[in-house]
Amino acid sequence: MTEKVLILDFGSQYTQLIARRIRELNVFSEIVPFNKVPQLDDSYKAVILSGSPFSVREERALRPDLAEIVGKRPVLGICYGAQYIADFYGGTVSRSLKREYGKANLGRIQRADGLFADIETGSQVWMSHGDTIEHLPEGFELLASTADVEIAAFGSLGDRFAAPVYCIQFHPEVYHSLDGKQLLENFVLKIAGCRGDWTPAHFIEQTVEELQQKIGDDRVLLGLSGGVDSSVAAMLLHRAIGDRLFCFFIDNGLLRKGEFEEVERSYEGMGLNVTAIDAKQEFYSALAGESDPEKKRKAIGRVFIEVFEREAKKLTNIKYLAQGTIYPDVIESVSVHGPSVTIKSHHNVGGLPEKMGLKIVEPLRNLFKDEVRRVGGELGMPAHLIGRHPFPGPGLAIRILGDITPEKVRLLQEADAIYIDKMREYGLYDQVWQAGTILLPVQSVGVMGDERTYEQAVALRAVTSTDGMTAEWSHLPYEFLAAVSSSIINNVKGINRVVYDISTKPPATIEWE
C-alpha cells in the first residue's frame, strides 16, 4: 500500500510546492480542496493544511470542520492552516501590526524529537502573512518565536488530541526557509512515521502491476505526441502489456524541423509498437485561410480526432485509450477569485474516448512533470526525449500568427532549428523551461548588400517556469542572442529581423496565440 500525506488546499500559491517537497522525501502526497476531505483509510499517514489568500477574520474565510482530521492523524498547519487551527480551537487571531513578510530567524526553539529536531536556533524561515496569533487555544504550547512574531510555531502534543498537531506561521516549502526540508522530513518521516519508499522504481513496479490488473488481456491504444508525458505513459504500458499497446504517432506537419523522423526513430529504439501516420495535408487543408487562434486549435483538434478514429478502425478489439495526463491537469484548484475562466482551450482532443466508446487509462495522473521525467529515466528512456521542452499540441500553428501555409511552416522551422540548436550548443537548453520561435505577421525594411529587403520578422521566446502556470522571460546572454539573430538573418531567406520577447506570465502568456 502506498503511504500518503493528504494536503488540504486553502488556495495558497504554494500548495503544489508543499506536495512536491513531500514527494522529494519519497512519500506520496495528494492535494484535495479544503472541503473535500476523503475518508481517511490506513494509507493516509498525516494531513497538512496549506496557506491561503484569505484571512480567518474574514466573513468568507474557508472553515472546514477539523474534527474529521485533528486527533485522527498527525497534523501540520502552515500559515493560514496554523491560524485556522488556532481560531477553530478557541485561540485569538488578529491583524498583524508588524511586517511579517520575508526572511526571519527562529529563536527559542523547542527541539528534542519533535518538529524542530536537528534544526538550530537562529534558523532562517520565510514569513508571508498579514495575521498573527495572539493567544493560543487551551492545550496548545509555544514551540518557536522570531524577533517579530512571538507565536511563530505552536502545537498540541499532550492529551488534548490523540495525535500531535503542529502549527507554523512560516512556509517550510519555499527555499528561503533553509531548514524547511528538515522540518518537513521531521514531520513526515519521524512524527507521522512514513517509510519514504515512494521512489521512481517503486512507482514503476506498482503502476505496472495496477495496469496489468486493470487491463487484463485487453488492448490499448495511445497517441504519442513526441513529448515526455505520452512517451513515458507508453513505456509504462509497454512494460505492463507489451505489444498489446498500439501507438499512433501522427505527423500534423506542425512539428519542429526534422522532429517527426527523429522521434519516430527513438520510439522504435524503445521497442514500442508504433504506427506513423502522415496526415500533413489534411491538417494544412483544414487550416487554410484560418487566422483565429481558437479556431485554429479547434480545426487541429477536429482533424486529429478524424485521423485517429480512421486509423483506429483498422485495429480490432481495442478497449482502452491511454493518455499522458499529469497531476497539474487533474488537481481541482480552489477558486480564489470566483470560477476560473478558460483562457485558452488547451485540451484540444477532449471527447475522443467517449466518441470511440473506449475506457480511459492514465498511468501518470498522479505525477508532476519532474517526476514523470525521473520515471522516464528509470525506464531507460533516452535523455534527449526526457529533457525536451514542453511543446503545445497545436504545434507551430499557434507560433505562426495569422493563417498557416506550408511555406510559413518551413520558414519558421528553419529559424526555430537555428535557435534551438544554438541553445544546445551554448549549454542553455536545460536551463530554460521552454523556448520557441514565433513567426510574426509583419514585414519590415532591411538592407542586404546593396539591396533593400522587405521581409518577415521572428520573435524568440524563452521562459523559466516550474509548471507553465507562471513564467519569467529567461535572461539569456547577449552574445547568444546576437549569434542566433545573425545566423537566422544570414541563413533563412525571407526573415530580416529578430526580436526577443521580454514579457512575463502573467500578464502575457508563454505562447503568442
Ligand code: XMP
Ligand atoms: P500559455 O501560452 O497558456 O502556455 O502560457 C502554457 C503552456 O501550455 C502550452 N500550450 C498548449 N499546450 N495545447 C497544448 O497542448 C495548446 O493549445 C496550448 N497552448 C499553450 C504552452 O506551450 C505552455 O507550455
